[in-house]
Amino acid sequence: MAAVRAxxxxxxxxxxxxxxxxxxxASCRTSFVAHxxxxxxxxxxxxxxxxxxxxxxxxxxxxAVQFExxxxxxxxxxxxxNTKAFCGCSTQYGNEPNTQTCPVCMGFPGTLPVLNKxxxxxxxxxxxxxxxxxxxLVSRFDRKxxxxxxxxxxxxxxxxxxxxxENGFLDVTLPVEDGGGTRRVGITRAHMEEDAGxxxxxxxxxxxxxxxxxDYNRAxxxxxxxxxxxxxxxxxxxxxxxxxxxxxxxxLDVGDGNLSEGSMRCDVNVSVRPVGRxxxxxxxxxxxxxxxxxxxxxxxxxxxxxTGLINDGKEGEIVQETRTWDEQRQCxxxxxxxxxxxxxxxxxxxxxxxxxxSQEFVDECAREMPELPNEVRQRYQSxxxxxxxxxxxxxxxxxxxxxDECLTFQNAPAKQIANWLTGDVMAWLKxxxxxxxxxxxxxDVLAEFCVLIEQGVISGKIGKDILPELLLGAVRGAVxxxxxxxxxxxxxxxxxxxxxxxxTQISDPLEIEKIVDAVLAQNQQQLEQYRGGKDKLKGFFVxxxxxxxxxxxxxxxxxxxxxxxxxxx
Numbered sequence: 001m002a003a004v005r006a007x008x009x010x011x012x013x014x015x016x017x018x019x020x021x022x023x024x025x026a027s028c029r030t031s032f033v034a035h036x037x038x039x040x041x042x043x044x045x046x047x048x049x050x051x052x053x054x055x056x057x058x059x060x061x062x063x064a065v066q067f068e069x070x071x072x073x074x075x076x077x078x079x080x081x082n083t084k085a086f087c088g089c090s091t092q093y094g095n096e097p098n099t100q101t102c103p104v105c106m107g108f109p110g111t112l113p114v115l116n117k118x119x120x121x122x123x124x125x126x127x128x129x130x131x132x133x134x135x136x137l138v139s140r141f142d143r144k145x146x147x148x149x150x151x152x153x154x155x156x157x158x159x160x161x162x163x164x165x166e167n168g169f170l171d172v173t174l175p176v177e178d179g180g181g182t183r184r185v186g187i188t189r190a191h192m193e194e195d196a197g198x199x200x201x202x203x204x205x206x207x208x209x210x211x212x213x214x215d216y217n218r219a220x221x222x223x224x225x226x227x228x229x230x231x232x233x234x235x236x237x238x239x240x241x242x243x244x245x246x247x248x249x250x251x252l253d254v255g256d257g258n259l260s261e262g263s264m265r266c267d268v269n270v271s272v273r274p275v276g277r278x279x280x281x282x283x284x285x286x287x288x289x290x291x292x293x294x295x296x297x298x299x300x301x302x303x304x305x306x307t308g309l310i311n312d313g314k315e316g317e318i319v320q321e322t323r324t325w326d327e328q329r330q331c332x333x334x335x336x337x338x339x340x341x342x343x344x345x346x347x348x349x350x351x352x353x354x355x356x357x358s359q360e361f362v363d364e365c366a367r368e369m370p371e372l373p374n375e376v377r378q379r380y381q382s383x384x385x386x387x388x389x390x391x392x393x394x395x396x397x398x399x400x401x402x403x404d405e406c407l408t409f410q411n412a413p414a415k416q417i418a419n420w421l422t423g424d425v426m427a428w429l430k431x432x433x434x435x436x437x438x439x440x441x442x443x444d445v446l447a448e449f450c451v452l453i454e455q456g457v458i459s460g461k462i463g464k465d466i467l468p469e470l471l472l473g474a475v476r477g478a479v480x481x482x483x484x485x486x487x488x489x490x491x492x493x494x495x496x497x498x499x500x501x502x503x504t505q506i507s508d509p510l511e512i513e514k515i516v517d518a519v520l521a522q523n524q525q526q527l528e529q530y531r532g533g534k535d536k537l538k539g540f541f542v543x544x545x546x547x548x549x550x551x552x553x554x555x556x557x558x559x560x561x562x563x564x565x566x567x568x569x
Contacts, residue, residue, distance in 0.1 A: 078263040085222035086113030097215035105220030107153030127165035150197040163191035185228030235296035409447030440473030
């Protein structure tokens with residue numbers, strides 16, 4: 001903190017360093033006062049992901065020519081270690097600006113970085129989850145040189161020549177709108193690096209010049225950058241990839257994947273070309289999308305923009321540049337042009353030795369990996385669950401654990417449980433703003449509830465009536481770890497609850513016949529009208545039987561007996 005105060009311009013609090021934009025020639029390196037052009041981050045080097053080929057089509061306005069989009073993604077995933085990559089500063093999000101810094105992460109002379117072993121383990125685990133065919137047992141860090149106010153060192157420690165992981169893939173479940181199924185997205189490389197700080201820009205107001213505030217709490221936080229092959233074709237596919245990558249990150253517990261907090265950031269490279277042409281179009285990078293939905297819309301807009309310019313004979317106006325997504329205007333806006341590739345002057349990081357780990361270390365990471373999202377999805381599909389239910393369940397790791405615990409209950413009906421869990425229960429969770437791990441309805445209670453419906457002890461209607469009480473904890477579950485079922489010799493807590501309320505389903509045909517006879521006797525006029533051809537009265541009688549039975553009559557059986565009686569059989 002003392003060093004931050006020393007670097008702050010006069011009259012500006014140390015906790016929020018302010019960079020003036022009205023000084024024409026001052027160097028941001030010496031005094032942190034920069035010309036507007038200096039506040040722009042240099043262009044990233046062209047990814048190798050843009051050098052591969054293929055598929056899918058997008059039809060341009062001119063029906064005579066079809067175009068295809070070629071899309072690759074660069075994703076920065078913050079690693080959720082307690083301390084930064086090369087120092088002991090906290091990584092906690094949301095604290096006061098510039099309170100989680102030290103001479104090491106601020107790049108003071110005479111300081112030396114020390115690599116956090118926890119970062120390496122989580123990075124290798126992520127590499128395994130990405131199916132990287134190459135996991136280098138020996139790799140190195142490099143210095144990436146550039147000058148920008150959010151980078152206090154004047155360089156970034158990264159991996160350029162020797163990324164720790166290469167040649168991987170991620171299987172992505174595609175949206176139904178794009179034909180469904182799965183798409184294997186190639187992973188070009190995954191490398192470790194440190195994050196930069198965060199600038200918050202404030203535009204000029206009248207005669208008051210614009211300025212930016214710098215927060216260096218994030219500077220030095222560990223990242224893994226993941227670069228894909230250009231295997232994606234639509235905005236929905238891009239969003240599906242981002243969502244699947246976030247699931248993987250969360251399942252592996254290597255990060256929280258929170259887009260709104262910046263702990264997962266996706267930059268999308270988009271170009272279009274006529275179908276069948278081998279040469280790629282001009283690549284445009286799109287940034288600053290804080291949701292997967294925004295990613296989908298930004299990509300689709302950019303594809304349409306580029307296609308429209310080509311159709312209008314203005315292909316030359318498509319230039320290599322970085323554009324930002326304007327959520328309010330629903331369009332991409334140019335941030336900066338890229339007049340060739342940036343020269344980052346990479347060279348081996350002199351303050352760090354080569355990164356070495358053994359095959360035994362990799363094997364240990366593999367053994368500790370949990371079941372991954374795609375594996376869970378396949379397991380649920382083998383239980384006969386619809387693809388939609390599988391996708392909803394897999395989205396939340398806590399929900400998966402809850403559902404799996406439900407399945408340990410004796411005679412647990414997987415489809416019935418999934419239906420209730422992805423429908424009424426999730427709707428209640430959303431409204432109550434809580435999660436599966438904290439809601440009062442325990443897994444064994446939900447499982448027994450579904451068993452009773454499956455066995456016909458209660459109807460679906462009765463289930464809907466009593467579920468709100470169960471969600472609020474009206475029934476306490478069995479002792480943790482118990483697999484007590486609901487069968488002829490035992491009564492679970494839900495069955496006892498239902499019996500106490502007199503809500504068990506009536507499935508005795510003789511009893512239901514008495515109820516139907518009573519309803520017909522009370523409604524002779526409607527019965528004569530029905531038998532005279534007024535078929536619409538069937539609904540009236542179904543409701544009357546339901547009401548007479550207090551909602552407890554077995555729907556299928558009561559409908560069968562009612563129709564027989566209505567037809568005079």
